[in-house]
Amino acid sequence: MARKYPQSDEENQLGNGSDNEPTRPHHLDDLILAARPELLSKDRDGNAVLNVAVLQRMVLFQRQIDIITKVGPLASRRFGGQNPLSDPELRKDLAEYVHAIRDWEVMIDHQLRSARVGTSDPFHISSNSRLVKKSMEENGLMQFAGDLTYQYGTLDKEIGTFGQRNKINKKRAFQAVIERFIMAVGGGISLVAPMIFMVYYRNLAAAVAMTSVAVIIFSGVMAVYSNGASVTIVGTVAAYAAVLVVFVGTLQNSYLG
Structure with a gap:
């Protein structure tokens, strides 16, 4: 009523x-x-x-x-x-x-x-x-x-x-900032963590294994949480793998030196 x-x-x-x-x-x-x-x-x-x-x-x-x-x-x-x-x-x-x-x-x-x-x-x-x-x-x-x-x-x-529209936009903007922050921190950790491991364990086999595991985990995270196109995801994973491979090569050269 x-x-x-x-x-x-x-x-x-x-x-x-x-x-x-x-x-x-x-x-x-x-x-x-x-x-x-x-x-x-x-x-x-x-x-x-x-x-x-x-x-x-x-x-x-x-x-x-x-x-x-x-x-x-x-x-x-x-x-x-x-x-x-x-x-x-x-x-x-x-x-x-x-x-x-x-x-x-x-x-x-x-x-x-x-x-x-x-x-x-x-x-x-x-x-x-x-x-x-x-x-x-x-x-x-x-x-x-x-x-x-x-x-x-x-x-x-x-x-x-x-x-209200302004409240909706503020909420969406805040959520976008949180998502970018999480992605930025996650991206930094995904690079720094394998590098620290490889520096601590000065072994080529361990470095290659760590690189492989890190790339697989990074690929899975990108596949689940990224909204980008397939080509963009492939390019991002390839760039991530390239950074780790270059780091492994640089690290091994320092060992030989």
Whole structure:
């Protein structure tokens, strides 16, 4: 059962609860109230900003609800002689959901690109231009920008998926730094460890065996964890093996000297 929240005069004027209106989905009011502070906000200059990315998150959530509704009979096995998986509406909802996710990824990439080069985010519609402001005023958006009166929970908390783009990009950037750090440390150890072994055990057979084992281990790690093409992996392994072979040769020359 949907939760009840106080309605403003503006919301009442829009027809909420009117007998002449069709019943809205039970989750819609909750979704709107959770999203509105992020959907319509104000920037530092006091301009109203419509966040299209938040709107896309709402669309994604609506697609999820549509899918859940159609999967209900499938989960309960109460579908008579009809196969819910053959329902064209379900297939349409799935296709739209996948397409919406692709669009969402595009929005995430644009946010990162805008932050890097210092350009305006194309998915932030601002009232700093006269015609946009006029359109927002005509459609009643200006009065809600920056209004936190009815905020009872963030959109992240209420729908639990497809978080804010800047948070997603920060998390991805942090994960990328960690991955690069691990790869750098692992690469250094993979070179230094065999060299230390070969210096400690001054024996040609031991050096050749250590080189072979190190190359095999390095090849396995590259095959499992590298996202590069096959040719790139082969080249990297060959370069790694060449470094160790040169080191073995240099070491043996020092022995003979």
